[in-house]
Amino acid sequence: xxxxxxxxxxxxxxxxxxxxAKHFLPLFDNSFLRQLDDSAVLDLNGRLAxxxxxxxxxxxxxxxxxxxxxAVCGTVNDxxxxxxxxxxxxxxxxxxEGLSMSDxxxxxxxxxxxxxxAGVKVVTGxxxxxxxxxxxRLFINTAGLGVIRPGVDISGSNARPGDRVxxxxxxxxxxxxxxxxxxxxxxxxxxxxxxxxxxxxxxAILDSGVEIRCLRDxxxxxxxxxxxxxxxxxxxxxxxxxxxxxxGEAVQGACELLGLDPLYVANEGKLVAVVDxxxxxxxxxxxxxxxxxxxxxxxxxxxxxxxGRVVMSTLMGASRIIDMLxxxxxxxxx
Amino acid sequence: xxxxxxxxxxxxxxxxxxxxAKHFLPLFDNSFLRQLDDSAVLDLNGRLAxxxxxxxxxxxxxxxxxxxxxAVCGTVNDxxxxxxxxxxxxxxxxxxEGLSMSDxxxxxxxxxxxxxxAGVKVVTGxxxxxxxxxxxRLFINTAGLGVIRPGVDISGSNARPGDRVxxxxxxxxxxxxxxxxxxxxxxxxxxxxxxxxxxxxxxAILDSGVEIRCLRDxxxxxxxxxxxxxxxxxxxxxxxxxxxxxxGEAVQGACELLGLDPLYVANEGKLVAVVDxxxxxxxxxxxxxxxxxxxxxxxxxxxxxxxGRVVMSTLMGASRIIDMLxxxxxxxxx
Numbered sequence: 001x002x003x004x005x006x007x008x009x010x011x012x013x014x015x016x017x018x019x020x021a022k023h024f025l026p027l028f029d030n031s032f033l034r035q036l037d038d039s040a041v042l043d044l045n046g047r048l049a050x051x052x053x054x055x056x057x058x059x060x061x062x063x064x065x066x067x068x069x070x071a072v073c074g075t076v077n078d079x080x081x082x083x084x085x086x087x088x089x090x091x092x093x094x095x096x097e098g099l100s101m102s103d104x105x106x107x108x109x110x111x112x113x114x115x116x117x118a119g120v121k122v123v124t125g126x127x128x129x130x131x132x133x134x135x136x137r138l139f140i141n142t143a144g145l146g147v148i149r150p151g152v153d154i155s156g157s158n159a160r161p162g163d164r165v166x167x168x169x170x171x172x173x174x175x176x177x178x179x180x181x182x183x184x185x186x187x188x189x190x191x192x193x194x195x196x197x198x199x200x201x202x203x204a205i206l207d208s209g210v211e212i213r214c215l216r217d218x219x220x221x222x223x224x225x226x227x228x229x230x231x232x233x234x235x236x237x238x239x240x241x242x243x244x245x246x247x248g249e250a251v252q253g254a255c256e257l258l259g260l261d262p263l264y265v266a267n268e269g270k271l272v273a274v275v276d277x278x279x280x281x282x283x284x285x286x287x288x289x290x291x292x293x294x295x296x297x298x299x300x301x302x303x304x305x306x307x308g309r310v311v312m313s314t315l316m317g318a319s320r321i322i323d324m325l326x327x328x329x330x331x332x333x334x
Numbered sequence: 335x336x337x338x339x340x341x342x343x344x345x346x347x348x349x350x351x352x353x354x355a356k357h358f359l360p361l362f363d364n365s366f367l368r369q370l371d372d373s374a375v376l377d378l379n380g381r382l383a384x385x386x387x388x389x390x391x392x393x394x395x396x397x398x399x400x401x402x403x404x405a406v407c408g409t410v411n412d413x414x415x416x417x418x419x420x421x422x423x424x425x426x427x428x429x430x431e432g433l434s435m436s437d438x439x440x441x442x443x444x445x446x447x448x449x450x451x452a453g454v455k456v457v458t459g460x461x462x463x464x465x466x467x468x469x470x471r472l473f474i475n476t477a478g479l480g481v482i483r484p485g486v487d488i489s490g491s492n493a494r495p496g497d498r499v500x501x502x503x504x505x506x507x508x509x510x511x512x513x514x515x516x517x518x519x520x521x522x523x524x525x526x527x528x529x530x531x532x533x534x535x536x537x538a539i540l541d542s543g544v545e546i547r548c549l550r551d552x553x554x555x556x557x558x559x560x561x562x563x564x565x566x567x568x569x570x571x572x573x574x575x576x577x578x579x580x581x582g583e584a585v586q587g588a589c590e591l592l593g594l595d596p597l598y599v600a601n602e603g604k605l606v607a608v609v610d611x612x613x614x615x616x617x618x619x620x621x622x623x624x625x626x627x628x629x630x631x632x633x634x635x636x637x638x639x640x641x642g643r644v645v646m647s648t649l650m651g652a653s654r655i656i657d658m659l660x661x662x663x664x665x666x667x668x
């Protein structure tokens with residue numbers, strides 16, 4: 001098989017077949033994938049969530065994860081945020097010729113481990129190889145399917161005045177971890193990506209029985225982006241309280257050094273929930289029992305004023321509008 | 335909005351939001367996509383087909399199509415080949431910074447037109463932008479969902495000795511069209527890609543009532559690749575007859591010039607069906623009524639001898655083994 005990926009690994013011929021049969025199938029083995037037909041055939045009923053993301057993170061290895069783990073967690077999380085139980089993933093690779101087989105195998109094992117943790121199956125896939133200089137080592141697309149619980153109706157457009165806004169933990173870790181790795185920065189306490197599958201946390205939130213209006217993971221565009229999306233889609237205002245927003249010391253330090261605002265830095269293992277005010281305490285308690293929800297806090301509430309806007313009460317006691325990111329802050333973060 | 339794609343169009347901020355809201359939503363508008371939630375929520379029941387492909391064709395415009403049309407047709411066809419009615423697609427873009435907005439809009443319109451022809455909806459998507467030199471203009475991933483008709487059981491592993499092998503028309507057009515464009519070759523009669531959605535043709539085949547064992551579109555790896563996959567998965571031999579295999583004059587000429595064997599050249603609007611011998615005539619008649627099946631012919635049959643092998647009776651009266659492609663013949667053809 002050799003040590004490097006060749007163009008011929010993407011030709012659809014013998015080398016493609018061998019790569020899939022010897023390297024990918026044994027890792028992700030399941031009865032759907034094993035068929036190697038053009039489509040996986042699945043038995044599913046009810047309301048399904050369907051999502052996709054392409055991952056172009058640079059570099060492909062970073063503290064706390066790699067592009068394989070990220071590609072699985074990101075799509076598991078997008079499904080979870082619609083109140084779905086993630087079930088099946090597709091996994092499609094665009095490989096730059098010359099990628100080492102050991103790097104590829106490491107990344108695929110890491111994707112498999114994340115899929116195992118989340119309890120999802122990779123059931124269909126695709127492998128393309130492009131010539132040197134036509135891609136940057138490896139891009140991965142995952143699409144996902146999940147089944148939505150009966151009675152659940154979660155959407156960015158469901159927030160109502162009075163609802164509480166809950167954040168699952170400290171922000172900015174993924175973006176800073178990737179950025180530090182890319183720029184070769186060394187901090188006294190290194191920042192690890194928070195990349196993690198959040199479907200268990202979402203199950204716990206739904207099991208609390210509280211009415212959940214919106215759920216979203218604040219990835220690209222950060223917490224500020226997600227809150228603005230909710231405010232805009234729900235035609236409400238959102239007021240958050242700066243002092244309640246958890247930011248780790250190392251992230252805070254790195255942000256100051258790099259001139260970044262943690263509100264706009266990507267997360268890959270956090271979620272924002274907008275919930276019925278009467279149940280916020282129960283949701284928080286349920287989240288804090290979970291592996292990835294230990295740091296859950298209420299950061300604000302939905303208001304009738306300022307529809308479409310996010311307003312932050314600052315540490316100084318002033319109010320300021322938190323807009324969506326306008327330019328690029330951190331490209332290729334996911 | 336400006337004339338070129340910037341890195342900030344992929345940041346998850348305001349420019350991403352504007353690109354989606356002003357350029358993509360109006361084109362693909364439907365109630366699922368309009369939600370702009372992390373996942374599309376779909377009501378589906380029964381046996382579903384789920385598939386994905388990443389498209390890296392070079393160049394992104396070629397005679398007879400472009401990467402947008404290809405990305406929709408390719409995934410519609412993969413779903414169709416499992417006997418499913420294609421319903422929903424995801425569409426995920428990896429754009430190289432600097433791509434012109436007009437090229438992107440043209441490609442998205444072309445994807446939309448193909449989706450309209452096939453009767454499928456684009457319900458979820460993603461947009462990433464990478465820096466110059468980290469991708470080659472544009473890569474597109476589509477994943478697809480379709481509903482499989484009750485009673486249909488199509489798989490590459492279902493072929494039985496005696497079955498007839500039917501091909502829907504002349505081979506090699508897509509690969510030669512892309513290759514000619516890439517290399518700047520001029521032929522007296524230019525070859526156009528056969529890129530087309532084949533779900534209507536598959537419906538007609540299934541409506542014939544004949545038992546259909548295997549269906550596949552011979553893309554990368556060509557007709558030889560598809561037949562080898564069937565022979566291997568079904569543990570049977572397949573004998574084809576060289577003189578029955580339709581190859582257009584221009585494709586034949588181009589193949590001779592370029593030193594290519596049309597059996598290995600990619601198609602994007604053809605299918606191979608393995609069918610019950612008693613019904614082959616009915617299948618052929620049904621296919622010939624269809625827009626993309628006018629040139630349907632029987633090219634061979636499934637045999638008990640040579641399990642796992644494809645054997646061709648040549649024009650010279652000899653027999654030769656048609657193996658899978660070993661090296662790369664035409665990289666980045668889809």
